[in-house]
Amino acid sequence: MKHILILEDLKDAQHWLAAATQRAWPEAEIVFCATLRSACKALDEGAPQLCLVDLQLPDGSGVDFIRQCRQQHPDAQLVVATMYDDDLHLFPALQAGANGYLLKEDPQEQIASALLGIVKGVPPLSPQIAQRMLGYFQQVPLEVAEEARKRDLPEADSAGLLSAREQEFLLVIGNGYKTAEAAEMLGVSYHTAAKHIKNIYAKLGISSRAQAVQEAIRLGLIN
Structure with missing residues (x-):
């Protein structure tokens, strides 16, 4: 991976994710975007090979970026990097076209290893997320029901x-x-x-x- 985009609004988290990414690809060129608007503009200026995408942004959702990037650059690897491990965040991101889903609470070495798996065709998933996906069809997601109640x-x-x-x-x-x-x-x-x-x-x-x-x-x- 030579061209990487990190969509994350918090500076500390940007640096932390960049350090994790550089463990996998030390020579990669990394572009940082803090808003959905700036990230979508970056898609018009070049084709990233890998995007690490936060979901909750000041001006929108990372899911919208994933959807647009998938349309403009279908070969890009789109990996969510977030703190949210619930179904309400996970499945919309995957449905929009995300190739993987990592939790920022994971150690940097674990994230780097998961990202390196991309070149071998292994989807980068945090273990907690993999378990959630396996159990998804075994029971009704409690978060979905709770969110429905909240909206009323x-x-x-x-x-x-x-x-x-x-x-x-x-x-x-x-x-x-x-x-x-x-x-x-x-x-x-x-x-x-x-x-x-x-x-x-x-x-x-x-x-x-x-x-x-x-x-x-x-x-x-x-x-």
Whole structure:
């Protein structure tokens, strides 16, 4: 692989994924995109051989990028790199044309090994994802039923949308701390912290730290 695109909006995660990818292909040229719009524009400027795609982006879904890239560059390898291991994220990505699905909580060596399997025709899948796919047809996915129930609920105010843990993270990032610092302060891994923060952004409909500060003030978490 010589031309690789990483679609990921968090800088720390970009660097982490790049390091994992370079374990497999040290000489690869890597292009970083932080938004769906910039990634789709990059498809017009060149044909990537491999794309690592986050699913939840500030301006849309990585599934839309997968679908467009599959149309424009059908030979590209499209591998999801995400924190979400549930059916609601997994199966739409695969149906859109993803060749693989990796979890960012996996060790870098494991991700590099999975990516190297591409050249041997082995789909890159995290073990947890492979098990989920095997068990999918054995029972009704609980996440699908839960999501259906949620859609019938009336809108709640912003405070009601956030769990107690998410409010803790909003308080921390609202005070200017970065993801890694929030993870250390609240005693969780970086990837767990990033997942909480992405959920907060999605629930509140925001896309920047400045907006997070405003929401934290509005909700009375900080003065």
